[in-house]
Amino acid sequence: MKICIISFDYWNYDHHIVSKLQEKGVDASHINMGAYRYKNFGERFRNALSKIFLNKNIKHIKRQQYVLDSLAKLGPQDKILVLNPHNLDYETIKQIKSYTPYLISYLYDNLERFPVKDRLDLFDKIYSFEDKDVNKYGFEKITNYNYLSEQPLQCDTIENDLFYITSYDKRRIKFLRRLASRLSTMNIKSKIIVVGKQVWKEKIKQLSSNKLLNRYIQLRKTPIYIDEVLTEYRKNRVILDLMRDGQEGLSFRIFEAMALEKKIITDNPSILNYDFYDPQNILYIDKDLEILNESFFHTPYKRISIELYRKYTLDSWLEKVFDLEQTLDEKKITLYSS
Structure with a gap:
């Protein structure tokens, strides 16, 4: 099973999703838009001028191309999860969708802060941690997750x-x-x-x-x-x-x-x-x-x-978002039958 995570990993949380999927035997990949960097000072300078005089962010465009180029190398995916799609344009998400039969989004910010309603029709399933967005738009409710440990961690040193x-x-x-x-x-x-x-x-x-x-x-x-x-x-x-x-x-x-x-x-x-x-x-x-x-x-x-x-562990989160337990069981049955 192949799953791809696409995100701008601001706080280095999203890589935990990929690592945990890999632990479960899933062929998981992460395309991190934050990994894209200017090639040199000249490119940074040109983008600054473009934003000022043309109201055009070249870096935003190149980040999206970076996503599509990375996805082209990975090939078709069983499922793709886009975390907070506000960094992606409609046409980019449309191209991402062509790589998978099941495109998912998780919104860990509210639509008031990042208004992406014009892009959500492209997703097969949308999860949100905001009750008001869940109730208004019919998203499926899910919280953030505990990525640290399957058992509580204790510390005796208190400062x-x-x-x-x-x-x-x-x-x-x-x-x-x-x-x-x-x-x-x-x-x-x-x-x-x-x-x-x-x-x-x-x-x-x-x-x-x-x-x-x-x-x-x-x-x-x-x-x-x-x-x-x-x-x-x-x-x-x-x-x-x-x-x-x-x-x-x-x-x-x-x-x-x-x-x-x-x-x-x-x-x-x-x-x-x-x-x-x-x-x-x-x-x-x-x-x-x-x-x-x-x-x-x-x-x-x-x-x-x-x-x-x-x-509230990441394990439980993955099982819900990717229907993982059922999917892996189906894979085992297919392998056994063949």
Whole structure:
């Protein structure tokens, strides 16, 4: 069985799908649009001029050609999964579809953020983690997944009570200032990191703000890779999870916390409706931070059942998205019959 994953793997999550498929004996490949690079400075410069004067992104065009060239080398596929197709034009997806009888998409962002409704008719099956899009467009609901382990991972080394890392975002920054103020009144040791090219704006504000609050929020321009983030998660009791505007689905943080047996503080109200929700492990905070108390940090994590844990693993995700168990069984029957 041949399966191809096509994505722009921003955070290096998607390669886990391919690795797990390969473990199951599937001939799986990954076409990562993010792997395309400018050949030289001249090409970068020409694209910059093209975007300014022609409103045409040559890199966007070449990335799509990279996908089609890679697919041509791989040949026909039994199934192709496109993760968030907003980086692909209609005609490109149409050509991708010619390589498979079954084209799937998983939308781990809402259609409000990435409006791709004009391309979705090309897909045979569409999965989404957003309830509002599922209800409005008839997509099939699926969450993100725990890619870390089939069994919970534990860590004895604890350095902080609370950890959070995020890209620069005005709404989150505003919330983090309030959170820092609240933490300053509590006996809680935290580590909060904001990453992005625009953190200089916040640094300017910090020059004239309360120095007590500044020590709670670290600002850095350079990115932090996922392995380093997971190391930080392991050394903390609680992980903070804040939504993007318009988001309802659960982020990967929720499942990373599940794998590492870490508590979660989140402003995502949808988490209250999930079967793994337990107030001992998960604290939902809205605008009122008074609900934030020291006892949540110091009470132990309550382990969930192994059946519930397995429900959110990558294995279970793959079985649902690719109907994998049934497909592999059919293949075995065919081989046996022949």
